[in-house]
Amino acid sequence: MYYQEKKTIATLIAGVMLLAAYCIYVFQKYQSGVIDMANDLKFWASTMLIFMGAGIVITIIILIVFHIINAIMTEVSKGEQEDPLVEDEMDKLIQLKATRNSYIVVGVGFVFSLVSLVMQMPLAIMINTIFLSFLLGSIFEGFSQLFYYRSGIKNG
Numbered sequence: 780m781y782y783q784e785k786k787t788i789a790t791l792i793a794g795v796m797l798l799a800a801y802c803i804y805v806f807q808k809y810q811s812g813v814i815d816m817a818n819d820l821k822f823w824a825s826t827m828l829i830f831m832g833a834g835i836v837i838t839i840i841i842l843i844v845f846h847i848i849n850a851i852m853t854e855v856s857k858g859e860q861e862d863p864l865v866e867d868e869m870d871k872l873i874q875l876k877a878t879r880n881s882y883i884v885v886g887v888g889f890v891f892s893l894v895s896l897v898m899q900m901p902l903a904i905m906i907n908t909i910f911l912s913f914l915l916g917s918i919f920e921g922f923s924q925l926f927y928y929r930s931g932i933k934n935g
Contacts, residue, residue, distance in 0.1 A: 782849070783870055784928050789845040791921040793838040798914050801830050805907075814903075823906050873927040881920035888912020 805826070808814050814822060892908035 781928060783873075784925060785849060786842070786845065787921050787924045787928075789841050790838065791918060791925075793834070793841045794914065794918045794921060797830060797834040797837060798911075798918065800833075801826075801910075801914070804830075820902060820906070823903050827906070827910050869932065872932055873924055876927060876932065877920045877923035880923040881916040884916035884919045885912050888915065 805814075808822075888908055889912060892905040892912070895904045895908060896902075
């Protein structure tokens, strides 16, 4: 498995953990009746800011642990390992295509959030749709990278 694939898996773990934690937290608050869907925009803003900060910290910690484990495993195997800092044309093309796929997910989520406003749904639905589309876009980018590394990529 390539270094980039392993790194992508580590990043995906962080993204899925953040998405699961956010959904569980919001669902518990909604079930307990703490959230007023129509008027409690301060709750949504503060919750999303907290989870964005937590996501950054979680991602950094997971990547640090990944790099430590990868360095140990490389040293133990003492095999010829590719230089993780070197990116070839295939890596750049995979990153570009995965980023494009991520933007598509975010764009569709943004359109759905606008549709929710047109349908006169609460602003909390719009804000959550945008936030979740960014989270899902990031996760979809990781899965796209894994797919392209596994199946190969055509330049065209």
